[in-house]
Amino acid sequence: MRIFLSVLATLLLAASVAGCNPPARQFRGTDISAVDWGGDFELTAHTGQRARLSDYRGKVVVLFFGYTHCPDICAPTLNRLAQVMQRLGPEAGRVQVVFVSVDPAHDTPAQLAGFVPKFHPGFVGLTGTEAEIATVTRDYKVAFQAEPKPGATQPVIAHFGGMMVKDASGKLRVMLKNDAPIDDIVHDVRVLLAARS
Template identity: 40%
Template sequence: MKLCRTRRWLMLLMLAFGALILAGCHRDDGIEWRLTNVSGHMPDLDFHLVDDHGKNVSGQDYRGKVVLLYFGYTHCPDVCPLTLAQLHVVMQRLGPLADGARILFVSVDPARDTPDVMHAYVNAFDPRAVGLSGTPGEVEALSKRYRSAFTREPDRADGQYEVTHSSAIYLFDGEGKARLLATPNNPQDDIVHDLHLLLSLGTQS
């Protein structure tokens, strides 16, 4: 996947949230968020997929954890590994608080991304990352639920193919409420700052 394609999908995604961004609303109950605040503008965390251990899981299984939801695939040559590597560093910087968070990596290439493949991939980045896959219909429905987008490129001569996809990171609180939207272009400090706030709020409840 070429970076220019990633930027194209990113632009489409940001246009979808244009009204939120232009509103400049970063406050939520007196909290100064650095990322884009989507509280009340996106649905709760809800899905029925298969994790990288082959177990059927749902959004309810991650209640009590702050969730970072990201759509990608294991054959992605650039933005996926870069994003997961960045999130691993974010987790490290959070220290013990990171145990209250989970990275959910949803494959947009279920034909190739079996649970075994996903397990090896996500665990190469962070032990708190979970690989999720499902039927093409389930993945497409979840993608549409969060206004994400992806498309499979034509097969190359060797039979391989790439998947162009948007690169947003969706942050949900411990109750499964959509709270924040990040992109790989956000400064790492901002992601750490807002995750720290979300995780700290969870420990106070």
């Protein structure tokens, strides 16, 4: 929760530079359209192929950072996103959910392949080297930290659990909490779909 609040504070500060008279609120999540970070990157997909985020240009992209052994946030969030895709119906074909691992030491492409597509066959899981993940998370202001747990074979990783949504042009537009109501996620995705960026 501390990590989410620190990232949220950063995003709200960045969004405030848009001006004293912002336009009427269109998103139910936090509008982060004013930020100038969060660019393209290349990682390894759960298929084993290299993939760039720009490969999904033309679609609304929902980015979620997590890891496959996450005990409490990741699976429920991916399940919510699967419900969002179901609610979108035919529009879901213009949306891409991308799960980026913050545990590259454990989350190999094979590990991701046994996890991410279980929630929805269209979801993409991405991983990379520790250096690659460090670069991507730094560029997206995503905080995470391994916290060793006595008796556990793997550390628990405290991480930013929100979702960032890009419009079809690849611009970051909105951030939603991992437990945002499904109606709110659907609403904000549809706002971006209607924009036809």
